[in-house]
Amino acid sequence: MKLGTLTEGGGDAVVTGFAIDHRKVAPGTIFGAFEGARFNGEDFIPDAVKAGAVAIVARPGARVEGAIHIVDANPREKFARLAARFFAPFPATAVAVTGTNGKTSTVEMTRQLWRMRGFHAASIGTLGVTTADDTVSTGLTTPDIVTFLSNVAGLAREGVSHVAFEASSHGLSQYRTEGLPVRAAAFTNLSRDHLDYHGDMAAYFHAKLRLFADVLDPDGVAVVWADDPHSPRVEELARMRGNRLVTVGEHGETLKLIARDPTLLGQGLTIEAGGETYRVNLPLIGAYQAANALVAAGLVIATGGDVIQTLGDLSRLQPVRGRLERAVITKQGAPVYVDYAHTPDALEAAIAALKPHTAGRLIIVFGAGGDRDTGKRAPMGQAAAAGADIVIVTDDNPRSEDPAAIRAQVLEGAPEAIEIGGRRGAIKAAIEMAGSEDIVLIAGKGHEQGQIVGDMVLPFDDVAVARECAA
Numbered sequence: 300m301k302l303g304t305l306t307e308g309g310g311d312a313v314v315t316g317f318a319i320d321h322r323k324v325a326p327g328t329i330f331g332a333f334e335g336a337r338f339n340g341e342d343f344i345p346d347a348v349k350a351g352a353v354a355i356v357a358r359p360g361a362r363v364e365g366a367i368h369i370v371d372a373n374p375r376e377k378f379a380r381l382a383a384r385f386f387a388p389f390p391a392t393a394v395a396v397t398g399t400n401g402k403t404s405t406v407e408m409t410r411q412l413w414r415m416r417g418f419h420a421a422s423i424g425t426l427g428v429t430t431a432d433d434t435v436s437t438g439l440t441t442p443d444i445v446t447f448l449s450n451v452a453g454l455a456r457e458g459v460s461h462v463a464f465e466a467s468s469h470g471l472s473q474y475r476t477e478g479l480p481v482r483a484a485a486f487t488n489l490s491r492d493h494l495d496y497h498g499d500m501a502a503y504f505h506a507k508l509r510l511f512a513d514v515l516d517p518d519g520v521a522v523v524w525a526d527d528p529h530s531p532r533v534e535e536l537a538r539m540r541g542n543r544l545v546t547v548g549e550h551g552e553t554l555k556l557i558a559r560d561p562t563l564l565g566q567g568l569t570i571e572a573g574g575e576t577y578r579v580n581l582p583l584i585g586a587y588q589a590a591n592a593l594v595a596a597g598l599v600i601a602t603g604g605d606v607i608q609t610l611g612d613l614s615r616l617q618p619v620r621g622r623l624e625r626a627v628i629t630k631q632g633a634p635v636y637v638d639y640a641h642t643p644d645a646l647e648a649a650i651a652a653l654k655p656h657t658a659g660r661l662i663i664v665f666g667a668g669g670d671r672d673t674g675k676r677a678p679m680g681q682a683a684a685a686g687a688d689i690v691i692v693t694d695d696n697p698r699s700e701d702p703a704a705i706r707a708q709v710l711e712g713a714p715e716a717i718e719i720g721g722r723r724g725a726i727k728a729a730i731e732m733a734g735s736e737d738i739v740l741i742a743g744k745g746h747e748q749g750q751i752v753g754d755m756v757l758p759f760d761d762v763a764v765a766r767e768c769a770a
């Protein structure tokens with residue numbers, strides 16, 4: 300592609316790629332110079348030019364010599380739109396999900412539902428880039444813009460026609476998912492997380508609303524879980540913008556959840572749609588999985604799926620790794636579940652999912668991640684203390700923080716809790732104290748295969764450790 304087709308005055312220079320890290324610039328690259336939380340990308344412009352960058356996307360004040368300066372007050376957005384033109388085409392049906400919790404579950408369920416209909420589908424998010432054959436991790440829930448666009452374009456070249464991706468609030472703030480057509484966007488819920496980055500809930504919500512204000516196609520569909528206190532705001536934004544609305548949940552219009560009752564292997568849902576009432580057997584437990592399944596059904600319907608067919612397909616959904624995944628049953632007969640709950644709201648949801656199945660005591664093992672929102676730690680302790688019978692506070696991913704200090708902040712919300720520093724020891728203690736009527740819930744790391752301590756990632760998989768401790 301010639302630079303002249305991407306920007307006036309670009310001439311015949313050949314564009315060979317895009318980069319936002321100067322160390323990845325090669326001859327012909329367009330470099331995005333962004334101010335970040337730790338560095339200012341503009342400091343690396345001379346190095347990028349030396350490495351062969353043909354153009355630099357940067358704000359008006361930046362100094363650019365030896366390459367075209369593509370000037371824009373919002374360089375991240377401008378860069379994304381240019382990169383999207385370079386990487387196109389993309390899968391014709393791309394949908395996005397945002398919300399504090401439920402994104403991974405929902406995009407994975409959407410991928411499964413599309414696959415049941417015979418589509419070549421993929422999902423991109425915390426679990427990585429997932430297709431029918433495998434999953435490749437990108438390290439982030441929403442990868443950086445170059446990784447994201449090149450991966451989505453790569454999926455299209457492989458014949459993928461449907462992709463569902465997680466739009467995290469960081470990803471939306473940093474314009475990591477701009478430029479490709481987005482046919483539907485879903486909102487799951489909003490509760491406390493990532494305030495270390497956004498500062499307050501208003502800014503956090505505003506970041507998420509950008510998915511509906513900017514990223515969703517003007518003629519796209521907004522899919523909203525209608526039972527969250529913030530949902531009316533999202534619905535109002537969609538109406539004002541002229542987007543079609545699909546709402547699901549007890550207050551949903553498209554898929555109205557009438558009743559939900561636990562069954563042996565999951566739960567039965569009674570749903571009203573188009574004036575008819577349907578009964579769905581969902582093979583997943585917990586109100587939160589019913590919510591995510593309905594949002595996924597909403598996304599499939601929003602992009603052309605038949606209502607009756609889609610509701611029927613929900614009965615064949617497979618569990619999402621690390622989301623209420625049953626790891627093992629102990630010698631005493633106690634089931635051990637692994638869940639990804641790492642916010643107060645998520646802990647409440649995971650506990651609420653297991654309580655109806657707990658004849659004896661619910662024993663929870665969890666901690667809180669380091670270098671993340673510290674204000675959610677005590678409320679996480681409170682949520683665990685309020686819902687579980689025995690609370691064991693341990694380490695999650697301490698990262699650069701002192702693990703004992705993180706545990707102390709969690710314990711402020713759960714003074715009666717047992718504190719066990721090492722995660723393996725905590726899991727072992729929970730499994731050894733569980734009786735035949737009890738259930739063990741290990742929360743916070745879900746599918747994660749490593750524990751981040753300082754700059755190291757130590758191999759650690761909650762499911763594998765639970766099985767070792769129960770052996």
Ligand SMILES: CC(=O)N[C@H]1[C@@H](OP(=O)(O)OP(=O)(O)OC[C@H]2O[C@@H](n3ccc(=O)[nH]c3=O)[C@H](O)[C@@H]2O)O[C@H](CO)[C@@H](O)[C@@H]1O[C@H](C)C(=O)N[C@@H](C)C(=O)N[C@H](CCC(=O)O)C(=O)O
Binds near residue numbers: 337338441
């Ligand atoms: C806080 C945060 O989101 N940081 C992300 C962000 O960094 P930043 O924009 O602040 O960049 P910076 O590190 O200050 O550097 C500024 C610019 O200079 C460039 N640079 C920097 C150094 C250099 O030598 N040369 C160079 O060109 C960088 O590429 C960057 O463009 O952009 C980087 C490139 O895309 C990301 O790798 C980085 O993710 C960090 C590693 C991270 O941990 N992010 C987490 C918090 C995150 O994004 N989590 C969300 C939410 C997860 C959830 O849903 O719970 C996610 O989507 O995963």
Ligand SMILES: Nc1ncnc2c1ncn2[C@@H]1O[C@H](COP(=O)(O)OP(=O)(O)OP(=O)(O)O)[C@@H](O)[C@H]1O
Binds near residue numbers: 587591638
């Ligand atoms: N709809 C929901 N309502 C409340 N809690 C939920 C919901 N869906 C999931 N959860 C809780 O949040 C945890 C994480 O779920 P999931 O990974 O789907 O969310 P996510 O939005 O992708 O999270 P992250 O932002 O970390 O990527 C689950 O293990 C569960 O405890």
Ligand SMILES: N[C@H](CCC[C@H](N)C(=O)O)C(=O)O
Binds near residue numbers: 667744
């Ligand atoms: N992937 C997300 C959630 C991590 C969850 C928990 N394991 C933690 O480390 O806080 C993040 O990077 O914020």
Ligand SMILES: [Mg+2]
Binds near residue numbers: 402403404424425
């Ligand atoms: Mg996720």
